[in-house]
Amino acid sequence: MSEPALRTERLGRRYGRSTWALRDCTLELPRGAIIGLVGANGAGKSTLLHLLIGLLQPTEGAIWTFGEPLRANRPDGLARIGFVAQDHPLYRTFTIEDLLRFGRHLNPRFDVAGARRHVEELEIPLDRRAGALSGGQQAQVALALALAKQPRLLVLDEPVASLDPVARRLFMRALVGAVADRDLTVLLSSHVVTELEQVCDHLVLLHSGRVRLAGALDDLLAGHRMLVGPRHDTADVDGLVAATHGERHSNLLVRRPAGAQDHPRWQTHPVGLEELVVAYLEN
Template sequence: MQTDGLGKRYGQTWALRGCSLQLPAGRIAALVGPNGAGKSTLLHLAVGLLQPDAGQVRVFGQDPRDNIDALADLGFVAQDTPLYPDFTATELITMGSRLNRRWDSEIARERLTRLGIPADKPVGKLSGGQRAQVALALALAKKPRLLLLDEPVAALDPLARHEFMQALMGAVGEYGTTVLLSSHLLADLERVCDHLIVLQTAHVQLSGAVDDLLATHCRLVGPRVADGAAVPGVAAMIRASHTERQSTLLVRTDGPVDTDRWAVHDVTLEDLVLAYLGAADTRSTGTAALPEVAA
């Protein structure tokens, strides 16, 4: 999946603007950002449900909108897991087999049986978590090359979330599926995702392989420095806090840091996401712009 200057607006408001990113095949990518950042809009553009107002999106080199060949390779679970409420899971599986070129009913049946979800009960009478699992089972039965998930675990309990994430990892390993997963649950994402995309105020703020991003960011603790002061080895200061004598900085590095002056600490994925989102919030109040980062 690749986007170049992708944008979508509703009236005079841009829900997504200038979005350029490339998602490598075979990755599980986390798509994070606050409500209203443009995550759902990006996913709906990627599956052809919306038409862009600027730029383009390509999935396996093709425009997904009204493109049967491209859509055959896509699986999508929307935020509200829309399913025909009067249909049973068995009926939905049968319908899927008749509507999709590439379909494996056994994947869906085995998954629902393992989870103890009744296949003969109308899905409208299932719990929210069970409906989410049915939607995922149907999406995996399509054997998509790219699976897009919009807040799929919001309705699941911790055990079900863990099982859901394990299923995603299994799909990537078995079928080579690429996954783009939108979620606010950073702890769950950190366990399974190897690529990160941060959206904020309709823009891509950060994008890249998790290992690369973590390797080029760290937390520095040392003597008090002024905001905006140059620090050797630091390409960008993402977030800073100060006491009277000490500064704590989350930074992106471009070279060695003076370890005699600074104590250097690794950061987690959660540290990184919260720092960039917090820095973007500060930027919106009129302070210096934070550079967009792609690794």
């Protein structure tokens, strides 16, 4: 059995003496998957991502990538990890060709030809300065540079948050194509749950600095359902995640093994990803 792409054990980051941005984070993420990372603002998503790329040091716990401890203080420790930030930071006065040459000098395995081909296919001129690009073009160039590093794990922090729908679709299409073409695992933080549902096969949900939900997307959806029936006291409901009540009816989101039988007085309905995520974030 192959080692997971990423494993964390009781990972935590504290600011000051008592403020924990992330705590007791234990995860095991499979290779070759696109993993969606969701959570409200302040849930700990960016803290987790910055720990994984070495911008922060953990207060407690440990990180392994592909079976080896993460050594963020050594160049080879981060060589297998690529990163695209939310604002797609690029040197604004550099042309795209300048950025490719710069990337080649910083990364010994940098695939200049592949990155050049990526931007040319999108009809982005190589002599255009980064500061003159649209938001969608900047995102595509940032992705091309990250992929040219030839990482095994690609970390994306809200990469499409500021993009219009067409630019988001193009970015996601390029991302899915990259995963299909190479040995690549992606950890993708996003608030756009509907787009995550289209591209992700694994999900991690953070709430108040802790992991509330993690697993294969299909398994998580199959293991939750909505029960609709007469208004009901929820004290004796096993696996209750969230409840809403009308004058005569209750809607109960429950987590139970797939195939488990519910009382016949309840109507059972499948749960969508957005409904599932919102329920966990609100409770």
